[in-house]
Each structure stands twice: as structure tokens, then as C-alpha cells.
Amino acid sequence: QVTLRESGPALVKPTQTLTLTCTFSGFSLSTSGMCVSWIRQPPGKALEWLALIDWDDDKYYSTSLKTRLTISKDTSKNQVVLTMTNMDPVDTATYYCARMMGPHNWFDPWGQGTLVTVSS
Amino acid sequence: QSVLTQPPSVSGAPGQRVTISCTGSSSNIGAGYDVHWYQQLPGTAPKVLIYGNSNRPSGVPDRFSGSKSGTSASLAITGLQAEDEADYYCQSYDNSLSGPYVFGTGTKVTVL
Numbered sequence: 279q280v281t282l283r284e285s286g287p288a289l290v291k292p293t294q295t296l297t298l299t300c301t302f303s304g305f306s307l308s309t310s311g312m313c314v315s316w317i318r319q320p321p322g323k324a325l326e327w328l329a330l331i332d333w334d335d336d337k338y339y340s341t342s343l344k345t346r347l348t349i350s351k352d353t354s355k356n357q358v359v360l361t362m363t364n365m366d367p368v369d370t371a372t373y374y375c376a377r378m379m380g381p382h383n384w385f386d387p388w389g390q391g392t393l394v395t396v397s398s
Numbered sequence: 399q400s401v402l403t404q405p406p407s408v409s410g411a412p413g414q415r416v417t418i419s420c421t422g423s424s425s426n427i428g429a430g431y432d433v434h435w436y437q438q439l440p441g442t443a444p445k446v447l448i449y450g451n452s453n454r455p456s457g458v459p460d461r462f463s464g465s466k467s468g469t470s471a472s473l474a475i476t477g478l479q480a481e482d483e484a485d486y487y488c489q490s491y492d493n494s495l496s497g498p499y500v501f502g503t504g505t506k507v508t509v510l
Contacts, residue, residue, distance in 0.1 A: 324487065324502070325444065326400075327499040330499065341497075382431060382491040383434075383449070384432075384434035384446050384449045385436075385446070386455070387445070387446075388443040390442075390443055
């Protein structure tokens with residue numbers, strides 16, 4: 279059974295750096311074709327894709343956010359970490375991680391998500 | 399910000415058929431990339447409903463169907479049920495600066 283779980287702070291202050299961890303089980307990120315992505319959803323709004331890392335350690339970022347994002351993986355721990363710098367209240371959202379098998383495909387399954395609020 | 403456009407809402411009575419459109423462009427759906435659909439029940443994470451334009455994962459009722467043509471795709475729900483009340487999102491790949499992965503604007507389905 280494939281599962282993913284997001285963890286990180288529920289509250290961050292403006293200008294701080296957010297670090298989120300996705301811990302997964304049931305697959306290996308060293309398997310050819312495997313990818314893990316981060317997606318966020320502001321309250322009441324649509325989904326927004328953020329970043330993706332693949333089995334070969336290639337990284338892809340949202341053009342609008344790439345200067346603020348860093349994605350990395352620890353294959354031995356089955357974890358993917360996303361950092362987002364210079365947090366702003368507009369970054370308040372539920373952050374999800376999800377698996378993708380092969381490029382250009384779909385996200386399945388998703389973690390339950392973690393709500394991050396940016397406020398002073 | 400979303401490059402795939404969906405109607406904000408659709409509604410129907412139980413048993414009716416509703417469709418949700420997903421309009422893209424030549425850099426995503428029109429370029430031949432597959433469209434995938436997700437269902438997000440209130441307070442939960444999205445779940446894949448249709449993948450590869452028209453394929454249903456095991457466990458998804460055959461009331462749900464997907465299609466794609468040109469720069470658009472559609473999700474149809476036939477025999478609408480109360481449990482189908484949710485938000486629905488399309489997703490594809492985009493080879494422009496908007497990508498590489500893009501979601502639709504989302505559609506709220508209400509069962510009357």
C-alpha cells in the first residue's frame with residue numbers, strides 16, 4: 279500500500295522559510311520513473327503545482343515560484359523535503375505531496391495535506 | 399494563474415447527467431498531452447478519478463467518464479448521486495513557461 283504523509287509547522291511568520299517533509303512508504307524513489315511532487319491549495323481556491331523531484335534527482339519548479347523553492351530527497355529515509363523562502367500571508371494553504379509514476383502522468387496517491395498559515 | 403479553464407460550478411438533480419469542461423491551449427491539451435481528473439470531497443485530499451483522458455482506476459464507478467478533443471477535455475457524470483457532490487479538477491502537462499504541470503480552475507458539483 280502506497281502512502282504519503284506531510285509534516286511541518288502549522289504556523290510561520292512572514293519572511294520566514296518554510297520547510298515541509300513528505301514521508302512515504304510502499305515505493306522507492308530510486309525506482310526508475312518514480313517522482314514525488316508538492317502541490318498546494320489556498321483555502322477555498324484551486325490546486326497549484328509547486329515542484330517535482332524524480333528518481334534521477336532531476337528537479338522541476340513552478341516558474342512563478344522557482345526562485346523561492348528548493349526540493350530534495352533522501353532515498354534512504356523515504357523522504358522528500360520542500361523549502362519555500364520569504365513566506366507571505368498569500369502562501370497560506372494546505373500543502374500536499376503526491377506520487378507520480380513517470381513524467382507527464384497523474385498524481386496518485388496524495389497525502390492528507392498539511393495546513394500552513396502565514397501570520398505574524 | 400491556472401491555465402486550464404473550468405466552469406466554477408455545475409448542478410443537477412439525482413439521476414441526471416452533468417458534464418464539466420476543461421479548456422486548455424496549444425501548449426498543453428492541444429499539444430497532445432493527456433488530461434487527468436481528480437475528485438476532492440469536502441475536507442479531503444484530491445483523488446484521481448480519470449487518468450489518461452478516459453481511463454478509470456479500479457474502484458471508480460463507471461458513471462464517471464472522460465474524453466478529450468482538440469484543446470479541451472470533458473468529464474461526464476451520469477446517474478448523478480448525492481455522494482458525487484465535490485470539487486473536480488483537471489490536470490495536464492504544459493510545455494510553456496506556465497508548466498510543466500498545470501491544474502484546472504476547479505468545478506464545484508452540486509446535487510440538487
